[in-house]
Amino acid sequence: MLAFCRWLEATPWSIALHESLWAYAIIESAHVLSLCVFVGIAVLWDFRLLRLTLRDVPVSEFLARLMPWMVAGFVVMVVTGALLFFGIPVRSYQSVFFRAKVVMLILAGVNAWVFHATVGRRVVEWDSAPILPRAARVAGVVSLCLWAAVIFSGRMIAYNWFDCDTPQSDLVRTLAGCTDDLRE
Amino acid sequence: MLLPYFEWCENSALGATIRDSLWLFPVIESFHLVAMAVLGGTVLLVDMRLLGLGLSRRSVATLARDVQPFFVAAVAVMLVSGLLLFSSEAVKCYYSAAFWVKMTFLAAAITFTYSARRRLVGADGECRDSLYGRFVGLTSLLLWFGVGAGGRWIGFS
Numbered sequence: 001m002l003a004f005c006r007w008l009e010a011t012p013w014s015i016a017l018h019e020s021l022w023a024y025a026i027i028e029s030a031h032v033l034s035l036c037v038f039v040g041i042a043v044l045w046d047f048r049l050l051r052l053t054l055r056d057v058p059v060s061e062f063l064a065r066l067m068p069w070m071v072a073g074f075v076v077m078v079v080t081g082a083l084l085f086f087g088i089p090v091r092s093y094q095s096v097f098f099r100a101k102v103v104m105l106i107l108a109g110v111n112a113w114v115f116h117a118t119v120g121r122r123v124v125e126w127d128s129a130p131i132l133p134r135a136a137r138v139a140g141v142v143s144l145c146l147w148a149a150v151i152f153s154g155r156m157i158a159y160n161w162f163d164c165d166t167p168q169s170d171l172v173r174t175l176a177g178c179t180d181d182l183r184e
Numbered sequence: 185m186l187l188p189y190f191e192w193c194e195n196s197a198l199g200a201t202i203r204d205s206l207w208l209f210p211v212i213e214s215f216h217l218v219a220m221a222v223l224g225g226t227v228l229l230v231d232m233r234l235l236g237l238g239l240s241r242r243s244v245a246t247l248a249r250d251v252q253p254f255f256v257a258a259v260a261v262m263l264v265s266g267l268l269l270f271s272s273e274a275v276k277c278y279y280s281a282a283f284w285v286k287m288t289f290l291a292a293a294i295t296f297t298y299s300a301r302r303r304l305v306g307a308d309g310e311c312r313d314s315l316y317g318r319f320v321g322l323t324s325l326l327l328w329f330g331v332g333a334g335g336r337w338i339g340f341s
Binding site: 025028029033037040041043044047053055057061062065151158159163 | 206210211213217218221222223224225226227228229232237238239240241242246247250251253254264267328332333336337340
């Protein structure tokens with residue numbers, strides 16, 4: 001994986017993106033602003049599962065009407081995020097925050113999948129119920145926590161406290177996957 | 185004219201504490217971002233409805249009323265965290281064009297939200313699916329987009 005990242009980093013497109021004055025900044029802005037579309041609606045969705053807002057809107061209607069927008073926002077986030085990684089592959093791969101973010105993204109995906117595969121399947125049974133199934137509420141809380149954690153760790157990737165090119169403890173070096181050979 | 189005030193902010197104990205800390209700025213920034221996502225979601229839901237998208241079978245007034253507490257809470261968190269971030273680098277902000285662009289959009293967005301947009305979404309009028317409703321929804325989205333884009337750009341300067 002590290003070898004792949006190093007190869008990626010040496011490609012002309014990666015170098016061009018890394019050194020561009022505007023492209024990287026614009027992609028990063030698009031990545032951050034699409035948070036409003038994806039996480040913004042996801043948070044309202046989780047609040048709906050907790051019956052904190054939009055109680056009159058059946059859960060199935062919320063999903064049918066807003067899922068396409070969440071998917072669109074998510075696609076923009078993944079594409080711009082992949083481009084950001086493509087511009088700085090090795091450092092990102094060896095960032096503890098990037099690794100934490102990937103783990104939490106996977107967990108958020110598993111949470112969403114479990115919801116839709118289990119309690120979400122029977123949504124018609126509790127669509128407008130005054131008390132939603134416990135599993136649905138748990139999925140909402142877990143999702144809220146994970147997306148907040150994704151935002152926090154994503155923001156921290158920009159900071160170099162734990163980078164491999166500075167002295168780090170053995171724990172950090174293991175978590176970040178630092179190697180002893182010199183890169184450049 | 186405002187520079188002395190900006191310098192005072194930057195030299196305040198609060199600003200110095202945040203500036204001298206390794207963790208405070210990024211942590212406050214993360215709260216700022218999480219609140220932005222919530223703010224964006226509440227604005228989007230209502231503005232999309234004004235544009236005939238999303239929860240288009242629901243009344244604008246109901247949607248707006250339902251998400252209002254979260255909108256207000258998100259704005260409050262953004263203002264507090266934003267002021268903290270500002271206090272740590274006020275002089276840099278003073279000389280940053282992006283900062284002034286953001287503040288201009290912010291003033292416009294809040295004024296618009298609490299005047300024309302509020303009159304439209306609060307009333308049970310019939311103009312909701314009208315051209316005017318779409319105009320208000322689009323204007324609101326563009327103003328808040330300006331706030332977000334300007335804010336992101338402060339970090340690049």
